Amino acid sequence: MINYIVSVAIIGSVAAIFCLGVNVSWGWVGQLDLAFYAYVALGAYFVSVLELAPAVKQQNLNSSYILGLNWPFIPAVLGATALGAAGAFIVGAIALRRLRGDYIAIITASTALALAAVLSQDSSLFGGYIGLYGLPQPFNTSLHLGPRPYSYFYLGMCLVCLALVYVILEALYRSPFGRSLRAIREDDVAAAAFGRKLYWLRLRAYALGGGVGAFGGALLANYLGAWNPSSWNLIEVTLLLSAVVVGGRANSRGVIIGAVLVLSVIPEVTRLVPIVGGNADIGPAIGNILAGLLIVAVLRFRPSGLLRERRTVHTGPAVSEGITPQHRPGGAQEGVGV
Amino acid sequence: MSLFFVGVGSGLVTAAIIALSTVGMSLQYSVTRTINFAHGELMTIGAYAAYVVARHTSNVLLQGAAAVAVGGALAWAFNRLLFRPFTRRGAGALTLFVLTIAASLIVQNVLEAIFSGNFVNYPSSASAAYRVGPFRWTLTDILTMAAAVVALLALHFTIRRTKFGKAQRAVADDMTLARTTGVRARQIVDLTWVIDGGVAGLSGMLLALQVGSFTPSLGFTFLLVIFSAAIVGGIGQMYGAMAGALIVGVVMEVSAVYIPPDYKETMAFLILIVVLLLRPQGIVAALSERTVR
Numbered sequence: 315m316i317n318y319i320v321s322v323a324i325i326g327s328v329a330a331i332f333c334l335g336v337n338v339s340w341g342w343v344g345q346l347d348l349a350f351y352a353y354v355a356l357g358a359y360f361v362s363v364l365e366l367a368p369a370v371k372q373q374n375l376n377s378s379y380i381l382g383l384n385w386p387f388i389p390a391v392l393g394a395t396a397l398g399a400a401g402a403f404i405v406g407a408i409a410l411r412r413l414r415g416d417y418i419a420i421i422t423a424s425t426a427l428a429l430a431a432v433l434s435q436d437s438s439l440f441g442g443y444i445g446l447y448g449l450p451q452p453f454n455t456s457l458h459l460g461p462r463p464y465s466y467f468y469l470g471m472c473l474v475c476l477a478l479v480y481v482i483l484e485a486l487y488r489s490p491f492g493r494s495l496r497a498i499r500e501d502d503v504a505a506a507a508f509g510r511k512l513y514w515l516r517l518r519a520y521a522l523g524g525g526v527g528a529f530g531g532a533l534l535a536n537y538l539g540a541w542n543p544s545s546w547n548l549i550e551v552t553l554l555l556s557a558v559v560v561g562g563r564a565n566s567r568g569v570i571i572g573a574v575l576v577l578s579v580i581p582e583v584t585r586l587v588p589i590v591g592g593n594a595d596i597g598p599a600i601g602n603i604l605a606g607l608l609i610v611a612v613l614r615f616r617p618s619g620l621l622r623e624r625r626t627v628h629t630g631p632a633v634s635e636g637i638t639p640q641h642r643p644g645g646a647q648e649g650v651g652v
Numbered sequence: 653m654s655l656f657f658v659g660v661g662s663g664l665v666t667a668a669i670i671a672l673s674t675v676g677m678s679l680q681y682s683v684t685r686t687i688n689f690a691h692g693e694l695m696t697i698g699a700y701a702a703y704v705v706a707r708h709t710s711n712v713l714l715q716g717a718a719a720v721a722v723g724g725a726l727a728w729a730f731n732r733l734l735f736r737p738f739t740r741r742g743a744g745a746l747t748l749f750v751l752t753i754a755a756s757l758i759v760q761n762v763l764e765a766i767f768s769g770n771f772v773n774y775p776s777s778a779s780a781a782y783r784v785g786p787f788r789w790t791l792t793d794i795l796t797m798a799a800a801v802v803a804l805l806a807l808h809f810t811i812r813r814t815k816f817g818k819a820q821r822a823v824a825d826d827m828t829l830a831r832t833t834g835v836r837a838r839q840i841v842d843l844t845w846v847i848d849g850g851v852a853g854l855s856g857m858l859l860a861l862q863v864g865s866f867t868p869s870l871g872f873t874f875l876l877v878i879f880s881a882a883i884v885g886g887i888g889q890m891y892g893a894m895a896g897a898l899i900v901g902v903v904m905e906v907s908a909v910y911i912p913p914d915y916k917e918t919m920a921f922l923i924l925i926v927v928l929l930l931r932p933q934g935i936v937a938a939l940s941e942r943t944v945r
Contacts, residue, residue, distance in 0.1 A: 346746060348753075408925060416687045416749060420879045421928065423689070427876040428921035435914040549872065552757045555750065599765040606758035610734070613747060 320465045326578035327472040328534045331479050333557045333573040334566060335526030338483065340555070341564035341623075342492060343519045344499040349405055349422035350527050351551045352429045353398045357528025358535035358546075359433070361394035362446040365536075379441045387452035391532045398528020399521045406520035410513060426548050434543035447540035472533055479526060480566055486522070487566070495519050496564070549602075553577060556605040560612050562619025571620060576605050654786065659906035661787030667901025668800035669862065672855035673874075674881040674893040675807060676848040680727070681888040682824035683844045684735060686748040690756035691852060691878060692871030698723040698853025699774075699860035699870055700763060706775050716799065716854060723853015724846040730755055731845040756872065763868035771865040796858045803851055804894065810847075811890065820844055824888075876917055877904070880924040899923065 332354060339347040363381040385393065409421040434443055451464060452471070459467055486492050494515055497505040506512050535541040553576060561572020584601035612619060677691050701722035702715040709715075734751045743751075781788045789797075811817035822830040823840045831837045852871075859874060860866050877900060885896030900923055904916045 344746065346749065408929065411928075416745065417928075419689070419749060420687060420883065421924070424876045424879050424921050424924055427873065428918050431914070431917045435912070549757065549760065549869070552753050555753060556757075559750065593765070593768040595769040596765045599761040599769075602761040603758050603765070606754040606761070609754035609757075610751060613743075613751060614737070617747070 317462065317465065320469050322578055322582055324465070324469050324472050324537055325534075326574055327469070327476045328530050328537070329554075329557070329577040330476055330570045330573040331530035331533070332527055332554055333561070333569045333577070334476075334479055334483055335523045335530065336551075336554045336558050337564065337566065337569045338523035338526065339520050340558060341569070342487065342495045342499065343516055345410070345516060345520065346419045346555075347422050347520065347523060348419055348548075348551055349402075349409075349426040349429075350523065350554060351546055351548055352405075352426040353402050353524035353527035354531035354534070355429075355433065355541075355546045356401045357394045357398040357531030358541040359440045359446065360397045360528070361390050361532035361535050362449055362541050363440065364390035364393050365449055366446065379446060380439055387450075387536065391529065391536075394532040395525050395529040398531065399525030401528075402524020403517065403521040406517045406524070410516050410520060423548075426551070430543065430546075430548060441542065443543055446535075446542065449536055449539045449541075451539070452536050468537060472537075475529070475533060476570075479529070480570070483526070484566055487564075491515070491518070553602065553605050556609045558619075559609050560619060562621040562623065564623040565619065565621045568619050568621030576608065580604050655909050656906065657786035658788050659909035660902055661784075661789055661905075662793070662908075663902030663905035664787075664898075665789070665793045665796050665862065665901075666905050667898045668797045669855050669858045670877055670881050670901050671894050671897035672800050672803055672851045672858070673878050674885065674897050675804065675890055676851040676855070677878060677882055678885070678888050678890050678893040679807075679811075679820075679844050680848040681882075682890075683820070683827070683841050684748075685888075686735070686745050686752070687887070688730070688848075689749060689752040689875075690730065690759060691752075691848075692873075692875040693756050693759035694723045694727055694849050694852035695856030695859060695871035695874060696763060696866075696868060697726050697759065697871075698856030699866060700767060700772075700868075701853065702857035703772060703774055703860065710775075712795065716857060719853040719857035720850040721853075723856065724850040726759070727845045727849025727852070728842065730849075731842060735845075760868045760872060767868065769867055771867055773865045774860045774863075776861055776864070792861050796861065799854065799858060803854060807847070807851065807890070816840070816843065873917075876924075877920045880920040883924055884927050 332350070335353075336347065336350050339345050339350075363379050364383050364385045365387065366379070367384050368381075383390075405422065405425050409418050409425070433440055437444070440446060453467075457464070457467065494505065494510050497508070498510060498512055498515060502512055554573075557572040557576040558569050559572070560576055561570065562568025581598065581601045584597045584604070587597040587600055590596050673691070673695055676694070677688065680688060680691075698719035702719040705715045705718040730752070734755055735748060738748060738751060776792060781790050782794075784794075809817075811820060819830065819835045819840050820843075822833070822835055823837050823844075827837050830840075856871055859870065863870075881896035881900045882893055883896070884899055885892030885894070900920050903923060904919050907919045908916050
């Protein structure tokens with residue numbers, strides 16, 4: 315039982331990191347990124363090929379992978395995060411050229427579908443359908459922990475990582491960068507008139523979100539010890555969106571609550587649904603249906619989500635003069651207003 | 653060279669399926685100005701409806717009728733249950749889009765709960781290939797193209813020649829103006845959705861016939877191809893959609909002759925990216941020009 319709870323908690327904290335990443339693009343800037351799960355997968359794939367030993371050509375297996383650098387855990391995770399962010403940067407550079415929201419959604423969705431097709435079919439890049447396996451347990455060569463204490467350790471590490479991501483993103487949210495992004499979300503024409511470089515700001519936010527996703531993907535792959543095309547499914551990005559909508563867009567705490575509710579509580583509860591007519595998919599299917607209905611219900615009855623975004627009101631002469639935030643004499647006052 | 657023509661031949665079959673689905677999506681987009689992320693599910697439900705009927709009767713017309721009816725009904729439900737309640741409250745395009753994502757999730761999983769996530773086999777009689785000029789088609793191929801051509805011609809006459817078509821074009825052009833001149837815009841939008849669902853459902857059945865076995869993600873994975881054809885043709889353009897479908901379908905199948913066929917979808921994606929970079933308004937001059945903020 316305790317093992318079960320620990321594994322649910324580990325997956326839950328990784329899912330919360332994913333949702334915080336989705337929230338950057340979608341909550342802060344209002345651009346709908348449907349390729350997000352592709353960055354999660356990129357992070358997981360890259361951390362695997364950085365940590366694993368070089369691929370050995372096996373006679374009967376038509377599966378190989380690039381790199382194989384034997385890197386230790388921390389540099390591998392950082393490298394995977396950077397590469398995931400770089401991937402998001404490239405996709406974003408194309409997708410964000412057209413500012414219309416539905417175009418961004420179409421291009422990102424198409425990118426993710428195409429990437430999924432290539433990564434699962436190309437057996438020389440990341441092992442194709444077979445994927446990558448045999449990842450070492452992070453730090454356990456020096457810790458020598460048994461399976462159960464190690465899972466506690468891993469949970470602790472995931473929670474620390476979640477806290478780290480939360481703190482960094484909160485700081486960015488309050489920073490001039492975060493404020494400019496929200497300005498773009500509320501009124502991009504006005505933001506441009508006030509000297510904001512829309513494309514560049516949006517692109518940085520997009521790459522940041524992708525990087526957070528890749529970071530979470532790296533943690534997940536190390537926990538699972540393996541990663542292959544069946545570990546990720548594009549439709550899952552809709553579950554992440556659902557978590558963000560339910561929790562409250564642009565409110566990090568709300569997003570974490572939404573992640574726990576939609577990605578941990580609902581799937582674990584619907585696991586109890588009995589198998590009807592030999593259809594083992596019925597439990598997860600009901601969970602996904604609930605997540606979809608939750609999106610509709612929240613958008614209808616509480617569009618801002620469970621926890622509302624904190625409103626900030628900027629006072630002082632800077633507002634009327636339109637000076638860049640760095641030069642504001644009084645700075646911004648947080649938490650004022652309704 | 654003969655292989656090239658085999659590729660073109662199956663490209664025309666694929667194009668027929670894409671064209672039906674994309675034309676439906678374009679019609680719907682022209683009156684709602686929102687991309688329906690659950691469009692693939694209209695195809696999927698059409699495929700399953702036809703599959704259920706096909707288990708009882710081998711009559712292809714009945715199977716097609718089931719696909720059209722169920723696809724149309726689902727599209728009608730999308731409009732009535734999702735779009736209308738929210739547009740009435742002034743929801744933005746992005747909110748509507750997120751709703752269609754939720755709809756996609758719900759429909760896929762309802763199908764999974766009923767039929768499970770495993771592959772189902774579409775019962776169809778295997779048929780030999782015929783040589784038609786340089787092409788090689790099976791009876792299913794010819795049937796697929798015939799069904800698509802008939803449906804597209806019927807749509808063409810409906811949109812160009814009937815009173816409904818005139819009103820539909822007026823609503824697509826400017827809903828407020830159409831309303832002030834006495835067009836019943838709500839009914840037109842309703843009916844446009846039903847047509848969208850009907851042709852999408854039919855194309856789903858044709859796709860199922862082509863691939864033979866499928867899962868509840870049949871239409872979802874085909875969405876990339878539909879998007880590609882829609883963007884190439886200029887989104888919201890009925891005739892552009894047909895042209896886009898032809899280009900995407902033929903390029904996909906011809907490429908499969910020379911590179912591994914697993915990369916067909918990737919070809920559709922490449923077309924999409926190239927068109928977006930070089931001619932984002934699509935090949936047919938865009939009607940969306942006005943809607944760009």
